[in-house]
Amino acid sequence: MYSHSSSIYTPIQPLPFNRISQIVASSFQVIMVLEPATATQAAAPAMPQLKDELDIVIPTIRNLDFLEMWRPFFQPYHLIIVQDGDPSKTIKVPPGFDYELYNRNDINKILGPKASCISFKDSACRCFGYMVSKKKYIFTIDDDCFVAKDPSGKAVNALEQHIKNLLCPSTPFFFNTLYDPFRDGADFVRGYPFSLREGVPTAVSHGLWLNIPDYDAPTQLVKPLERNTRFVDAVLTIPKGTLFPMCGMNLAFDRDLIGPAMYFGLMGDGQPIGRYDDMWAGWCVKVICDHLGLGVKTGLPYIYHSKASNPFVNLRKEYKGIFWQEEIIPFFQQVVLPKDCTTVQKCYIELAKQVKEKLSKVDPYFDKLGDAMVTWIKAWDELNPPVLNGKAA
Ligand SMILES: O=c1ccn([C@@H]2O[C@H](COP(=O)(O)OP(=O)(O)O[C@H]3O[C@@H](CO)[C@H](O)[C@H]3O)[C@@H](O)[C@H]2O)c(=O)[nH]1
Numbered sequence: 217m218y219s220h221s222s223s224i225y226t227p228i229q230p231l232p233f234n235r236i237s238q239i240v241a242s243s244f245q246v247i248m249v250l251e252p253a254t255a256t257q258a259a260a261p262a263m264p265q266l267k268d269e270l271d272i273v274i275p276t277i278r279n280l281d282f283l284e285m286w287r288p289f290f291q292p293y294h295l296i297i298v299q300d301g302d303p304s305k306t307i308k309v310p311p312g313f314d315y316e317l318y319n320r321n322d323i324n325k326i327l328g329p330k331a332s333c334i335s336f337k338d339s340a341c342r343c344f345g346y347m348v349s350k351k352k353y354i355f356t357i358d359d360d361c362f363v364a365k366d367p368s369g370k371a372v373n374a375l376e377q378h379i380k381n382l383l384c385p386s387t388p389f390f391f392n393t394l395y396d397p398f399r400d401g402a403d404f405v406r407g408y409p410f411s412l413r414e415g416v417p418t419a420v421s422h423g424l425w426l427n428i429p430d431y432d433a434p435t436q437l438v439k440p441l442e443r444n445t446r447f448v449d450a451v452l453t454i455p456k457g458t459l460f461p462m463c464g465m466n467l468a469f470d471r472d473l474i475g476p477a478m479y480f481g482l483m484g485d486g487q488p489i490g491r492y493d494d495m496w497a498g499w500c501v502k503v504i505c506d507h508l509g510l511g512v513k514t515g516l517p518y519i520y521h522s523k524a525s526n527p528f529v530n531l532r533k534e535y536k537g538i539f540w541q542e543e544i545i546p547f548f549q550q551v552v553l554p555k556d557c558t559t560v561q562k563c564y565i566e567l568a569k570q571v572k573e574k575l576s577k578v579d580p581y582f583d584k585l586g587d588a589m590v591t592w593i594k595a596w597d598e599l600n601p602p603v604l605n606g607k608a609a
């Protein structure tokens with residue numbers, strides 16, 4: 217509290233401590249005392265946005281009790297649960313949710329031989345949920361992700377923030393130093409070209425994680441106790457020409473704009489690699505978004521990631537990816553898609569061709585992956601026939 221000798225200052229009334237901590241918390245990035253919000257703290261939004269235009273896709277090998285904490289935010293929405301592993305196992309879903317559930321038998325029945333492109337025993341299986349959905353938007357979340365608290369202690373409605381991110385344009389062609397210009401209380405800064413201020417449609421909203429960060433196995437092994445306690449109150453557009461490591465645990469996207477490129481690859485059972493499903497999808501998605509002039513955002517919302525998977529098991533799944541990616545990234549950085557690739561499907565088929573041509577020398581796996589990318593598009597188009605004037609084309 218300030219006390220001044222001069223008479224021009226009237227002594228400021230001392231602020232109660234909790235008011236000071238609120239002011240501090242609201243104006244700086246704060247190191248947070250970590251625990252997830254409680255179910256009661258998560259209050260249902262007045263009007264759930266995009267209620268009939270968004271599906272929530274959850275890959276799982278567990279019971280879905282985590283949904284209890286999300287109930288206020290998720291209950292109005294339709295869930296697509298992709299059950300991985302043993303199809304004879306029963307996955308318990310808390311009552312009151314509207315959902316469809318697919319296990320491996322269902323996937324094989326629906327896709328027939330094309331089911332070979334859907335991974336087994338890896339969270340990559342989630343992309344089947346993107347394919348069977350009929351909605352414009354998808355939000356996908358892991359079953360060990362809970363409601364986070366922001367620095368003020370308020371429960372974060374991650375779905376609401378993703379929707380906000382997706383409904384606002386992105387700015388990939390020129391970096392706005394005040395972050396998201398479309399956010400309340402922000403705007404384009406001086407020197408930002410007016411010709412670019414309309415922005416472009418946002419295809420992807422990539423959220424982050426408090427508590428257990430999405431580290432690779434070597435980092436997890438070196439820093440087993442590290443927890444992410446930093447809540448950075450920002451949403452950024454990832455600039456055009458820049459790749460990023462897309463994590464699938466807290467991710468939303470516009471299915472009409474970029475859905476066919478959200479293939480999570482061949483991972484898990486019978487494959488030489490795992491835990492690169494979301495990374496592969498993210499690299500494919502970003503080069504196609506850059507080509508088609510679409511935006512990718514990262515930052516808010518946070519979820520509270522509760523479970524650290526076993527770093528030794530993860531190392532075994534990831535290790536080939538750790539050295540392959542030193543060749544994969546330069547490949548994606550040099551990808552050029554022809555002008556006549558005007559749809560996501562055309563871009564993706566062209567990308568599959570280049571994967572087979574240029575990455576098979578790294579490992580024969582990429583030849584198989586290139587074929588699986590084509591199978592994925594065929595299966596996608598079979599389940600989602602292009603519509604012309606409201607009729608199947
Ligand atoms: O064989 C499996 C294993 C898991 N799942 C489901 O997938 C998600 C993520 O699983 P989990 O939280 O156990 O693993 P993480 O290491 O935290 O996952 C991170 O790595 C990425 C793997 O690609 C993932 O997107 C990241 O979050 C859970 O819902 C499991 O139930 C599965 O379906 N099959």
Ligand SMILES: [Mn+2]
Pocket residue numbers: 358360465521523524525
């Ligand atoms: Mn997890």
